[in-house]
Amino acid sequence: MSEALKLKRATYHLWTFTISKLISSFGAQVYALAISFYILQMTGSATSFAANLICSILPRTLIAPFAGYVADKYPRKTIVITAQIATTIAIGGLLTVSVISGLSLISIYATTVVIAITSSFSGVAFTSSITGLVDEARIQKAMSMNQMSISFAAIAGPALGGVLYGAVTMPIFLVIYMSASGIAVLLESTMNFKLFAKRKEIVEGEPKESMLQSMKAGLSYLRLQPVLMTIIWISLVINFLFGAFQVGYSFILIEKMKMVSTHFGLTEGASAVGMILMSIYLSVRKELKYPLRVGKWGIIGMGLAMGAVILPLITQFPYNGMFAFYATVMFSFGILVILVNTPIQVMMQKMIDDDYKGRVFSILETMAMALMPLGMVLFGFLYDVFPPQWILGTSSAVLIIVVLIMARPSVVRKAHPELDKSKTVKAETVQE
Structure with missing residues (x-):
C-alpha cells in the first residue's frame, strides 16, 4: 500500500x-x-x-x-x-x-x-x-x-x-x-x-513462551526502561491519592458546605467540560515537545487544585461565590487531567515496543485498579476520623512533593535528552 x-x-x-x-x-x-x-x-x-x-x-x-x-x-x-x-x-x-x-x-x-x-x-x-x-x-x-x-x-x-x-x-x-x-x-x-504496526513475525518452529514466561518478560522489559518505571510509579501515586480527592470532594461539598444536588452536579460537569476543551485543543495543535515535563507541572497543578478544595472550609465564602469557586476548580482540574494524561500516553505509545504494549498497559491497569478502591476505602475511613482539611491538604502536599522528587530535572533530562541540546544551542547563541 x-x-x-x-x-x-x-x-x-x-x-x-x-x-x-x-x-x-x-x-x-x-x-x-x-x-x-x-x-x-x-x-x-x-x-x-x-x-x-x-x-x-x-x-x-x-x-x-x-x-x-x-x-x-x-x-x-x-x-x-x-x-x-x-x-x-x-x-x-x-x-x-x-x-x-x-x-x-x-x-x-x-x-x-x-x-x-x-x-x-x-x-x-x-x-x-x-x-x-x-x-x-x-x-x-x-x-x-x-x-x-x-x-x-x-x-x-x-x-x-x-x-x-x-x-x-x-x-x-x-x-x-x-x-x-x-x-x-x-x-x-x-x-x-496492522496498518502501521511493528510487531515481530511469528517464526514457524520457534518455541512458544508460556503465559507465565510472557508476563515475566513484560516485567523484565519494564525494569529495563527507567523512564517508563518513573511514569508508572507517579501514576500509581496519583491513583492512590486521588481517592482522597474523590471521597473528600463529595464529602466537603455535600456534608460540610451543604451544597444542593443540582449545583454539585454542575461543578462535576465543569470538570468534564474542561476535559473536552483541552482534548479539542490538543487534537488540533502540534505534538507537545517535552511530554514528561508538561506532565510534571500538570500534576503539580492538580495537587494545587486538590488543595484548593479546602479553602472554603478555612475562609468564609458566600454560597454563590462558593459554587463559582468549586466550578472553577473542577474546570481547571479537568483541563489539567487531560494535559497530564494525553502527552504521557503519547510518550508511552512511542516508547513501548509493539510486542510489549499489551503487557505494559495491563500491568499499569492492574496496579491502578487495585490502588483506587484501596485509596477510597482508606480515605473514607480517615474522613470519619480527622478534619477533611487536614486529609486533603496533606494529600495535596504529598502529591506535589512526590512528583518533584520522582520527576526531578535529571529524570526529565533522561526522558528528553534534547533539552540539554536546546540549552547548549541557546548558550552558544547568547555568546555570539
Whole structure:
C-alpha cells in the first residue's frame, strides 16, 4: 500500500475509532446510570449498590494481566471485536431475563462481571493498537479525540439517562446499550489494526513462551526502561491519592458546605467540560515537545487544585461565590487531567515496543485498579476520623512533593535528552 493511501486510511481510523468509542461509551454511561438507579430503587441498599461496583472493578483487576498477555500474542482486531460481541450478547442475555422473569440482583451482577472482563480485553487491545491504526505524527490527535469522546459521553450519557429513566422501562435501556455495542462492532470490523504496526513475525518452529514466561518478560522489559518505571510509579501515586480527592470532594461539598444536588452536579460537569476543551485543543495543535515535563507541572497543578478544595472550609465564602469557586476548580482540574494524561500516553505509545504494549498497559491497569478502591476505602475511613482539611491538604502536599522528587530535572533530562541540546544551542547563541 502506498504511503498516501496509508495516511488516508489512518484518517479514516481516526474518525472511526472516535465514533466507535463515543457510541460504546455513551451506551455504557446510560446503562450504568439506569442500573445504579434500578438497584437502589429495588433494594434500597447501599451494600447492594457497592456489590455491583465490586463486580465491575474486581474482575478487571484480576483479568488485566491475562488480557495484556493475550493482546501481545494474538491479533488485536480479533480480540477487540470478540470482546465487543461478548458485551452485546451479555446485554442481550440480561434483556431476555428482564422480559421473561424480570431482573434479579444475580443476573445484574453476572452481567456486570462479564462486561468488566470484556471491557478489560477490549480496552487493553485497543490501547495497544493505537500506533498500528494511525501514523506517528497523529498519535496525540488520536489520544485526544479518544478522550474527547469519553468525556462527552460522560456528560451526555447520564443527562440522557436521567431524562429517560422515569419515561421508559429497563428493557429500553438495555436495547439502547445493545444497539450501541452492535454499532461499535460494525465500525471496528472495518479497521486495519496492522496498518502501521511493528510487531515481530511469528517464526514457524520457534518455541512458544508460556503465559507465565510472557508476563515475566513484560516485567523484565519494564525494569529495563527507567523512564517508563518513573511514569508508572507517579501514576500509581496519583491513583492512590486521588481517592482522597474523590471521597473528600463529595464529602466537603455535600456534608460540610451543604451544597444542593443540582449545583454539585454542575461543578462535576465543569470538570468534564474542561476535559473536552483541552482534548479539542490538543487534537488540533502540534505534538507537545517535552511530554514528561508538561506532565510534571500538570500534576503539580492538580495537587494545587486538590488543595484548593479546602479553602472554603478555612475562609468564609458566600454560597454563590462558593459554587463559582468549586466550578472553577473542577474546570481547571479537568483541563489539567487531560494535559497530564494525553502527552504521557503519547510518550508511552512511542516508547513501548509493539510486542510489549499489551503487557505494559495491563500491568499499569492492574496496579491502578487495585490502588483506587484501596485509596477510597482508606480515605473514607480517615474522613470519619480527622478534619477533611487536614486529609486533603496533606494529600495535596504529598502529591506535589512526590512528583518533584520522582520527576526531578535529571529524570526529565533522561526522558528528553534534547533539552540539554536546546540549552547548549541557546548558550552558544547568547555568546555570539
